[in-house]
Structures are given as structure tokens and as C-alpha cells.
Amino acid sequence: xxxxxxxxxxxIVLWGVNGxxxxxxTNRVSARSMVIWxxxxxxxxxxxxxxxxxxxxxxxxxxxxxxxxxxxxxLGNWAVFACLERGAKASVAxxxxxLYPLCTVILATIFLKERPSALQWLGIALxxxxxxxxxxxxxxxxxxxERVP
Amino acid sequence: xxxxxxxxxxxxxxxxxxxxxxxxWGFLSKVGSVSASPLQMQILFTLGMLPVAVGMLLQxxxxxxxxxxxxxxxxxxxxxxxxxxxxxxxxxxxxDASVVAPVTGLFPVLTVGLAFVILRERLxxxxxxGMLLALVSIVxxxx
Numbered sequence: 001x002x003x004x005x006x007x008x009x010x011x012i013v014l015w016g017v018n019g020x021x022x023x024x025x026t027n028r029v030s031a032r033s034m035v036i037w038x039x040x041x042x043x044x045x046x047x048x049x050x051x052x053x054x055x056x057x058x059x060x061x062x063x064x065x066x067x068x069x070x071x072x073x074x075l076g077n078w079a080v081f082a083c084l085e086r087g088a089k090a091s092v093a094x095x096x097x098x099l100y101p102l103c104t105v106i107l108a109t110i111f112l113k114e115r116p117s118a119l120q121w122l123g124i125a126l127x128x129x130x131x132x133x134x135x136x137x138x139x140x141x142x143x144x145x146e147r148v149p
Numbered sequence: 150x151x152x153x154x155x156x157x158x159x160x161x162x163x164x165x166x167x168x169x170x171x172x173x174w175g176f177l178s179k180v181g182s183v184s185a186s187p188l189q190m191q192i193l194f195t196l197g198m199l200p201v202a203v204g205m206l207l208q209x210x211x212x213x214x215x216x217x218x219x220x221x222x223x224x225x226x227x228x229x230x231x232x233x234x235x236x237x238x239x240x241x242x243x244x245d246a247s248v249v250a251p252v253t254g255l256f257p258v259l260t261v262g263l264a265f266v267i268l269r270e271r272l273x274x275x276x277x278x279g280m281l282l283a284l285v286s287i288v289x290x291x292x
Contacts, residue, residue, distance in 0.1 A: 004243040012256045016257065018260075020268070021223075025223050039198065042228075042230070053188035053189055065180050066193025069181060070198040074205075083167060100168045101251040108176055123248075123290035124290070127283065131257065136279070
């Protein structure tokens with residue numbers, strides 16, 4: 001197994017477990033409140049990260065990219081709430097937003113000139129479709145589910 | 150319904166916007182991970198999302214539900230997500246974003262599996278199909 005697969009597996013496992021916490025949490029508080037408490041969780045982690053690492057040596061442009069990355073992720077959460085509050089069916093909207101890796105693939109092939117092989121394209125297409133299909137929960141649904149990476 | 154009166158529904162704009170913002174996050178993570186370590190990326194990510202969280206808090210007029218269990222699951226959720234994101238940034242150092250983003254986007258495989266085992270939720274046919282495609286895609290992309 002390649003290194004990257006192992007790291008990706010860590011993300012899949014922890015984000016997957018998070019999905020369960022999200023379900024359990026939104027059974028008790030509103031989805032919006034959940035985002036606030038999740039942010040508190042991120043802040044809890046911050047001193048631990050800071051103990052092991054500093055931002056010293058990073059260029060201003062890299063720091064900006066990292067900050068903007070965090071911001072657009074937050075805006076993504078906000079857009080999903082706005083979408084659900086405007087009468088979207090969660091069973092349609094959530095799988096639709098789960099297609100976000102498609103957007104990453106498009107941006108990476110255009111701006112970073114990434115060139116996946118034919119076989120990799122097949123894998124990418126199947127993975128994107130699988131992500132959306134796995135997020136499908138038929139109506140009636142409970143509180144809108146959050147997909148926060 | 151008269152087709153000439155059909156409007157692109159507002160919710161659809163927001164769904165597409167959400168998809169775009171998250172996709173942009175995936176892309177910017179790759180750009181940043183080339184020179185920043187996963188720990189540094191996660192620090193910046195957290196600081197970057199704070200203004201949006203504060204904006205949401207203002208929009209909610211500071212009315213946040215304070216059920217104990219909800220708070221515990223929320224904070225746990227943030228910690229677990231943050232640690233998982235370190236894996237995502239680490240994977241991006243060795244592999245293209247066009248491969249890492251779709252693979253890590255398969256995380257609902259585990260959520261659906263755990264919900265089935267622990268919460269005794271039933272899998273629907275679409276999710277079963279998704280599980281199958283997820284496995285095939287992982288095998289293909291690990292070759």
C-alpha cells in the first residue's frame with residue numbers, strides 16, 4: 001500500500017466516525033448549533049497542534065492559501081444550511097453537495113495540470129459517484145446532516 | 150407546471166455553491182500542502198474558518214443549543230474531523246488532489262457502515278450500490 005493511501009485511510013476512518021457523531025449530535029441540538037460546537041472542537045485541537053508546530057518559515061502566500069482554505073470550507077457549510085432552509089430536499093441536496101470532489105478534480109486538472117491516467121479517471125469517476133450515492137438518505141429525513149470535513 | 154415559468158430554484162444555487170466552496174477547499178489544500186506541513190495546514194484552516202463561525206453565531210443571535218450530549222458530540226466531532234484532516238493533508242503531499250479528494254470523499258462508507266452496526270439503521274439500495282462502487286474505485290486507484 002502506498003503512503004498516501006494509508007494517510008487517506010486515516011481521513012476516511014476519522015471523517016467516517018465523525019459522520020456518526022454528527023448523527024448523534026444533531027439528534028440533540030440543531031444542525032447550526034452543531035457547527036458551533038464542532039468549531040469549538042477544532043479550537044480544542046489548536047494548542048496541541050501549536051505545541052508540535054509553528055507557522056514560522058511559511059511564506060505569506062502559503063499562509064493566505066491555508067487561511068482561505070479554512071474560510072471557504074466554512075462558507076461551504078453555510079451554503080448547505082442556506083440551501084436546506086430554502087426548501088431543498090435533503091435527500092437531493094446532500095448527495096449533490098457530496099459531489100464536491102468533482103470540483104476539486106476540475107480545478108486541479110486546470111490549474112495544477114494534474115493528468116490522471118485512463119485507469120485513474122475510471123477510479124475517480126466511480127469514487128465521486130460512490131460518495132454521492134452513499135450520502136443518499138430517502139425522505140423523510142431527520143435534521144439536515146452535516147458533512148464537515 | 151408551465152415550463153416557461155420554471156425558475157432555477159434558489160436552493161439549487163446554494164447546493165452548487167456549497168459544492169463549489171468545498172471543492173475549492175480541496176484544491177487550496179493541495180496548493181498549501183506543497184509547502185506547509187499537515188499540522189500547519191490544520192492550524193491555518195482552523196483560524197480561517199473562525200470568522201465564518203462567528204458570522205453564523207451572529208446570524209443565530211448567539212442562541213446556541215446547549216444540550217450536554219449535543220455539546221459533547223459536537224466537540225468530539227471537531228477533534229475527530231481535525232485529526233482526520235491531518236491525514237488528508239498528509240496524503241496530498243504524496244499524491245494528486247484529483248485522486249486524493251475523491252478517495253477521501255468516500256468517508257460515508259464508514260458512516261453508513263457504523264450507522265448500520267451501531268445505530269441499527271438500514272442501508273438503502275442506493276447506499277449499497279455506493280458501497281460496491283466505493284470498493285471498486287479504491288482497488289482501481291490503489292493499483
